Amino acid sequence: MAQCLADLDGLFLALADPTRRAVIHRLGHGPASVGELAREATMTLPSFMKHVRVLETNGLIHTAKSGRVRTCTLNRERFTVVEDWLARQRRLWEERTDRLEQFVTDSTHSMEKRTS
């Protein structure tokens, strides 16, 4: 729970790169090997691997090596940490909007009382 606050730093940072978002997008269609993913990127394999590591250490993907091939899979649940944060902020604004509406409604009632 308290961990989630720290997690957000890494998660948002991991998502703040087009190469990594492209990997996520690709893995949305199903698992893929590092080589397969790297072919679509415009950089050397070692550079690309770093991106894969970032995604993995932040829990956005899971990887497993079988023979000489490392296969990557999307970890869908992890995205809810980000989505939940966004939802919490949104709820905050909406609560405030509700209070503002309440205020306006109350004022209208007061005016009605005054005018009637």
Place this chain on the structure above:
Amino acid sequence: MAQCLADLDGLFLALADPTRRAVIHRLGHGPASVGELAREATMTLPSFMKHVRVLETNGLIHTAKSGRVRTCTLNRERFTVVEDWLARQRRLWEERTDRLEQFVTDSTHSMEKRTS
């Protein structure tokens, strides 16, 4: 539209800092001055101002100066760019899950045909 892709880099980067997320959280309750926001942060004003600028240049907040006070307001609409991206990825997985279920269902039918 095409701009949104580049925007995501900056947006996610802007959100990848606890100080900046704290500002967003605070502004969720309503507008506030830079000084007011800075008081809650554990750093000098010039350092804090940089965070405010990052949030502003990425469109997450709007600021306006009146006299010597700069007031910050949350730009709620901007968050949809991030939310939409997350929703798009999620839709992708769900489409795939649907196809997998379809496949499983089809296989079951085939087996039924075979076993019956």
Place this chain on the structure above:
DNA sequence: TTGATACTTAGCTCTTGCGCTAAGTGTTGT
């Protein structure tokens, strides 16, 4: 007018992120 207030600018460190090359490890196919 003068002092306090609320930023604002300039410029400096230190760390981290992102790319590269070169060389190494473990598997697989012949």
Place this chain on the structure above:
DNA sequence: ACAACACTTAGCGCAAGAGCTAAGTATCAA
């Protein structure tokens, strides 16, 4: 055995991010 393959490690260079201090500007209050 040995070459090709699929990473993997090590280490370098550059650019950007996040913090600081010191000094400047523009209100506002008395």
